Amino acid sequence: MSMEKIVCDKADLIENSGVCALVQDEQIAIFYLPGTGNEVFAISNWDPIGQANVLSRGIVGDLQGEIVVASPLYKQHFSLTTGKCLEDESASVKIYPVSLINDKVVIQ
Amino acid sequence: MKELNVVVVGNGMVGHHFVDQLVLSSIPSIITVIGAETRPAYDRVHLSEVFAGKEPKDLALSTREYYEEKGVRAIFGDAVVDIDRANKCVATQSGRTFSYDKLVLATGSYPFVPPIKGSERKQCLTYRTIDDLGEIKSHAKHSKKGVVVGGGLLGLECANALQNLGLETHVVEFAPGLMGVQLDEGGSQMLRRKIEALGVTVHTQKATTLIDDQSDETALRMHFADDTHLDTDMIVFSAGIRPYDQLARKADLEVGERGGIVIDYHCRTSDSDIFAIGECALYGNMIYGLVAPGYRMAEVAVQQFSDLEEKPSFKGADMSTKLKLLGVDVGSIGDAHGRTAGAITYVFSDEKAETYKRIIVSEDGKRLLGAVLVGDCSDYDTLLQYFLNEIELPASPESMILPNVDGGAPALGAAALPMTATICSCHNVSKGDIFAAIDGGCCSVGDVKGETKAATGCGGCAALLKNVVDDEMEARGLTVDKSICEHFPYTREELYHLVRVGGIRSFDALISEHGKGLGCDICKPTAASIFASAWNDYILESSHVGLQDTNDTFLANMQKDGTYSVVPRIAGGEIKPEQLIAIGQVAQKYKLYTKITGGQRVDLFGARLNQLPDIWKELIDAGLETGHAYGKSVRTVKSCVGSTWCRYGVQDSVGTAIDIENRYKGLRSPHKLKFAVSGCTRECAEAQSKDVGVIATENGWNLYVCGNGGMKPRHADLFATDLDTETLIKYIDRFLMFYIKTADRLQRTSVWMDNLEGGLDYLKEVIIEDSLGIAEELENQMSQTVSTYQCEWKTTISNEEKLKRFRQFVNSKEEDNNVIFVEDRGQIRPASEDEKTKLIAKSA
Ligand code: SRM
Ligand SMILES: Cc1cc2nc3c(=O)[nH]c(=O)nc-3n(C[C@H](O)[C@H](O)[C@H](O)COP(=O)(O)OP(=O)(O)OC[C@H]3O[C@@H](n4cnc5c(N)ncnc54)[C@H](O)[C@@H]3O)c2cc1C
Ligand code: SF4
Ligand code: FES
Numbered sequence: 001m002s003m004e005k006i007v008c009d010k011a012d013l014i015e016n017s018g019v020c021a022l023v024q025d026e027q028i029a030i031f032y033l034p035g036t037g038n039e040v041f042a043i044s045n046w047d048p049i050g051q052a053n054v055l056s057r058g059i060v061g062d063l064q065g066e067i068v069v070a071s072p073l074y075k076q077h078f079s080l081t082t083g084k085c086l087e088d089e090s091a092s093v094k095i096y097p098v099s100l101i102n103d104k105v106v107i108q
Numbered sequence: 109m110k111e112l113n114v115v116v117v118g119n120g121m122v123g124h125h126f127v128d129q130l131v132l133s134s135i136p137s138i139i140t141v142i143g144a145e146t147r148p149a150y151d152r153v154h155l156s157e158v159f160a161g162k163e164p165k166d167l168a169l170s171t172r173e174y175y176e177e178k179g180v181r182a183i184f185g186d187a188v189v190d191i192d193r194a195n196k197c198v199a200t201q202s203g204r205t206f207s208y209d210k211l212v213l214a215t216g217s218y219p220f221v222p223p224i225k226g227s228e229r230k231q232c233l234t235y236r237t238i239d240d241l242g243e244i245k246s247h248a249k250h251s252k253k254g255v256v257v258g259g260g261l262l263g264l265e266c267a268n269a270l271q272n273l274g275l276e277t278h279v280v281e282f283a284p285g286l287m288g289v290q291l292d293e294g295g296s297q298m299l300r301r302k303i304e305a306l307g308v309t310v311h312t313q314k315a316t317t318l319i320d321d322q323s324d325e326t327a328l329r330m331h332f333a334d335d336t337h338l339d340t341d342m343i344v345f346s347a348g349i350r351p352y353d354q355l356a357r358k359a360d361l362e363v364g365e366r367g368g369i370v371i372d373y374h375c376r377t378s379d380s381d382i383f384a385i386g387e388c389a390l391y392g393n394m395i396y397g398l399v400a401p402g403y404r405m406a407e408v409a410v411q412q413f414s415d416l417e418e419k420p421s422f423k424g425a426d427m428s429t430k431l432k433l434l435g436v437d438v439g440s441i442g443d444a445h446g447r448t449a450g451a452i453t454y455v456f457s458d459e460k461a462e463t464y465k466r467i468i469v470s471e472d473g474k475r476l477l478g479a480v481l482v483g484d485c486s487d488y489d490t491l492l493q494y495f496l497n498e499i500e501l502p503a504s505p506e507s508m509i510l511p512n513v514d515g516g517a518p519a520l521g522a523a524a525l526p527m528t529a530t531i532c533s534c535h536n537v538s539k540g541d542i543f544a545a546i547d548g549g550c551c552s553v554g555d556v557k558g559e560t561k562a563a564t565g566c567g568g569c570a571a572l573l574k575n576v577v578d579d580e581m582e583a584r585g586l587t588v589d590k591s592i593c594e595h596f597p598y599t600r601e602e603l604y605h606l607v608r609v610g611g612i613r614s615f616d617a618l619i620s621e622h623g624k625g626l627g628c629d630i631c632k633p634t635a636a637s638i639f640a641s642a643w644n645d646y647i648l649e650s651s652h653v654g655l656q657d658t659n660d661t662f663l664a665n666m667q668k669d670g671t672y673s674v675v676p677r678i679a680g681g682e683i684k685p686e687q688l689i690a691i692g693q694v695a696q697k698y699k700l701y702t703k704i705t706g707g708q709r710v711d712l713f714g715a716r717l718n719q720l721p722d723i724w725k726e727l728i729d730a731g732l733e734t735g736h737a738y739g740k741s742v743r744t745v746k747s748c749v750g751s752t753w754c755r756y757g758v759q760d761s762v763g764t765a766i767d768i769e770n771r772y773k774g775l776r777s778p779h780k781l782k783f784a785v786s787g788c789t790r791e792c793a794e795a796q797s798k799d800v801g802v803i804a805t806e807n808g809w810n811l812y813v814c815g816n817g818g819m820k821p822r823h824a825d826l827f828a829t830d831l832d833t834e835t836l837i838k839y840i841d842r843f844l845m846f847y848i849k850t851a852d853r854l855q856r857t858s859v860w861m862d863n864l865e866g867g868l869d870y871l872k873e874v875i876i877e878d879s880l881g882i883a884e885e886l887e888n889q890m891s892q893t894v895s896t897y898q899c900e901w902k903t904t905i906s907n908e909e910k911l912k913r914f915r916q917f918v919n920s921k922e923e924d925n926n927v928i929f930v931e932d933r934g935q936i937r938p939a940s941e942d943e944k945t946k947l948i949a950k951s952a
């Protein structure tokens with residue numbers, strides 16, 4: 001998917017938590033962590049282990065310096081920067097380059 | 109090896125232990141156990157607890173089903189009357205005969221009733237069996253006054269029982285002092301003083317000569333040798349025990365001069381195929397009137413049937429005891445009377461605090477020979493270990509019992525104990541066994557308890573067990589780092605304290621003051637739970653939103669396909685038809701799968717994120733509110749129908765369940781909390797499997813705490829009896845707040861209790877006696893929580909900002925196309941992967 005698309009407003013985001021956006025039939029989880037380098041992070045909403053579209057509803061935080069979201073189903077952690085699962089090397093999720101431009105959330 | 113035909117006579121505590129050990133061993137055997145009592149073995153040691161509210165069934169050590177399952181032939185209510193040694197068989201009263209290869213006598217003992225004229229009257233009772241208990245209870249109903257003959261250990265326990273039954277209680281003792289076997293004169297005097305202060309009248313040096321019925325007011329009059337008398341309605345004899353050795357005498361087995369079946373160190377009687385164990389056996393001219401030595405005998409006897417080269421032997425047993433009599437702590441170790449030649453004695457007596465301590469030390473001052481403690485048993489464990497393991501005493505042995513003036517007594521480090529030191533004598537667990545359990549992966553006191561059974565008998569060894577476990581964990585560098593996660597170097601309890609004391613109300617403040625990094629899915633929900641317990645703010649407050657588990661964020665439980673369930677509160681399980689209809693209508697309208705839960709309410713499954721607010725709006729309009737099925741919080745208060753309808757009910761269990769549920773609903777805690785209220789002892793609400801269980805009695809309520817169903821079931825502990833409703837609530841308030849304050853994250857009350865230093869007794873001290881002086885604070889905190897309750901769903905549906913969170917997509921009205929239902933038994937369920945693939949193929 002190649003695109004540069006305004007997905008939503010910054011006001012739609014929730015501080016230190018996630019929301020989900022639908023972009024060309026793909027469910028994208030967008031997290032807003034003020035105070036961290038990127039501030040916004042986007043990964044696929046699909047939990048490959050729990051087999052459901054739920055990652056936007058997980059708790060975010062950091063483990064050993066890696067910014068992660070914990071799946072709300074079975075609690076595995078996925079890196080918000082690499083998409084890798086910390087507990088299971090064979091599992092990972094797609095990541096999307098995302099930035100905040102003029103209070104808009106833009107996915108490249 | 110050929111199967112041995114083993115017959116056991118007597119199904120008391122020791123007889124049962126023998127059968128159990130034999131069943132567990134690999135020795136091929138056919139076992140028959142014949143008991144004179146009508147019920148399978150039960151815990152005689154805790155007999156008195158029946159007076160304090162326990163049911164006889166709670167004391168059971170075995171059941172008919174258990175024996176059946178293990179292939180043991182068990183016969184109850186039929187005494188063995190004859191042993192035919194020549195033909196190797198026994199005969200019972202009812203005429204049945206059983207042949208044996210090996211016979212084990214475990215007939216125990218019976219209470220001695222001195223040959224006093226009149227002692228056969230119907231108001232004269234004894235105290236040994238569950239049936240005796242029934243007799244005592246029923247006589248007590250028509251009595252005002254009761255006398256216990258015998259001021260020994262059992263006599264005083266019996267006096268306690270009579271007092272519990274509301275009788276004016278007297279103890280009559282022949283000797284000059286109470287508990288003469290275990291205590292010296294000083295200790296005995298202090299005990300008397302304390303017991304009299306509790307309202308029991310003690311008469312010493314009284315020899316009863318006659319019991320007649322000349323009195324007008326009471327049923328009986330006891331006459332004493334000194335020409336005095338005492339009137340009473342009933343008498344319980346507790347003047348010592350005598351071994352049941354008649355069978356052995358009749359069969360010409362060797363018996364002791366003063367009774368008891370003589371055994372050798374293999375528990376063998378004078379007939380090499382007959383063994384005797386427990387209180388009927390005489391070893392080294394001594395009857396061991398305690399259960400632990402009996403258990404050791406049973407274990408030794410079992411091994412005589414094994415093919416071990418060297419069979420283990422019974423080596424006698426320590427008779428030291430620690431107990432609480434009428435609420436007074438009493439301890440006796442070894443040579444309490446200082447009879448050893450050259451012994452040196454140290455005594456410390458504090459008449460103000462009413463404590464008495466005496467130690468008896470060897471001539472060279474190096475070894476502890478014995479000790480007596482009355483009123484304060486805190487030094488018992490340490491002293492016992494010095495005694496049992498012959499550890500060298502400090503240069504000034506008196507420091508062992510002197511109060512904490514100058515740094516105080518050198519508490520015995522667990523490291524000083526040898527590997528063979530017995531830590532738990534009830535279950536014969538040594539320090540070595542505990543180390544082995546730790547080797548095997550146990551890493552907490554709770555784990556070790558589960559693995560070794562240590563501290564699950566009388567509980568007296570709990571503090572020592574904790575010392576040994578903690579000490580060893582630390583020595584191995586295994587001290588489980590108690591910090592909750594990498595972001596906070598604190599335990600949950602410490603964080604709770606920091607939040608309370610610092611008035612901290614947000615995670616940002618907490619982590620910047622006391623932690624580091626961004627936080628994670630461990631510390632964030634923990635902090636959210638602590639904030640909720642402490643301040644009870646709306647959990648979806650902006651600063652709290654990111655902290656909550658998904659269930660709390662969306663006030664609903666996430667299911668495997670990402671949809672949610674909806675559970676309205678149905679307090680006590682009572683629901684009006686209109687509300688039931690409303691729930692049905694909502695379910696129908698939103699096509700939700702509907703199920704009655706195990707917690708007496710209705711669960712609606714399959715709601716999509718975006719449907720939740722509408723569903724809840726309709727439920728709230730129908731008068732329902734959130735059931736907190738998603739939170740680590742109070743779930744349900746299960747009730748039975750109670751006295752309102754049930755012919756057995758003695759209190760209104762439904763009413764009380766509803767009141768309790770409404771009081772504590774919304775309370776956030778380290779783990780979920782479940783309660784139940786039963787209307788009588790039939791216990792249809794299963795209260796004894798709940799964190800807080802309440803069972804109605806004729807006089808009020810019995811309170812049980814720390815039960816658990818789930819993965820590791822635990823029976824709740826009886827905490828207090830016959831409470832009025834106000835006291836009941838007061839205790840529950842304190843209990844819950846104390847748990848919330850001190851428990852670990854996700855630690856249910858059952859596990860918390862198993863890890864609580866001091867266990868149930870300590871908890872009672874804190875909650876009932878307010879030993880920490882925090883009862884008022886706990887009550888205030890609870891009333892603050894109760895008064896700030898809100899239905900989170902009600903708050904949420906009236907807040908536009910919050911509702912935005914329930915959009916499936918921030919930029920689209922589409923729904924999650926991976927959520928697909930199929931129908932089964934007329935209702936929806938999530939489609940399986942296969943079904944999804946097929947359905948998608950079809951539609952394409
Ligand atoms: C719905 C229900 C099953 C049912 O259809 O009957 C249920 C469903 C769940 N139980 Fe339960 N439990 C339900 C009654 C019970 C009971 C029975 C009872 O409460 O009388 C028990 C045993 C009693 C106990 O808790 O001691 C029970 C022991 C558990 C446990 C094990 C707890 C433990 O200490 O071992 C878990 C796991 C946990 O909490 O960590 C659990 C966890 C769960 C979870 C939350 C699993 C999850 O994380 O998704 C399920 C959520 C379903 C949902 O969306 O509502 N559920 N669960 C029952 C809801 C009762 C209610 O009205 O609120
Ligand atoms: C109120 C009370 C409190 C106690 N407190 C403590 C305590 O705190 N700590 C402690 O260590 N100990 C305590 N004890 C003592 C403890 O209960 C005994 O040491 C233990 O029960 C002995 O077990 P046993 O199997 O030898 O005898 P029992 O438990 O008495 O069992 C013997 C069984 O054999 C049966 N029997 C007898 N003759 C026959 C026959 N001919 N045929 C068939 N069956 C027969 C009897 O009916 C009985 O059921 C207490 C005892 C009582 C009564
Ligand atoms: S028993 Fe297991 S599967 Fe059944 S409801 Fe409880 S947690 Fe779910
Ligand atoms: S000594 Fe009784 S439980 Fe350990």
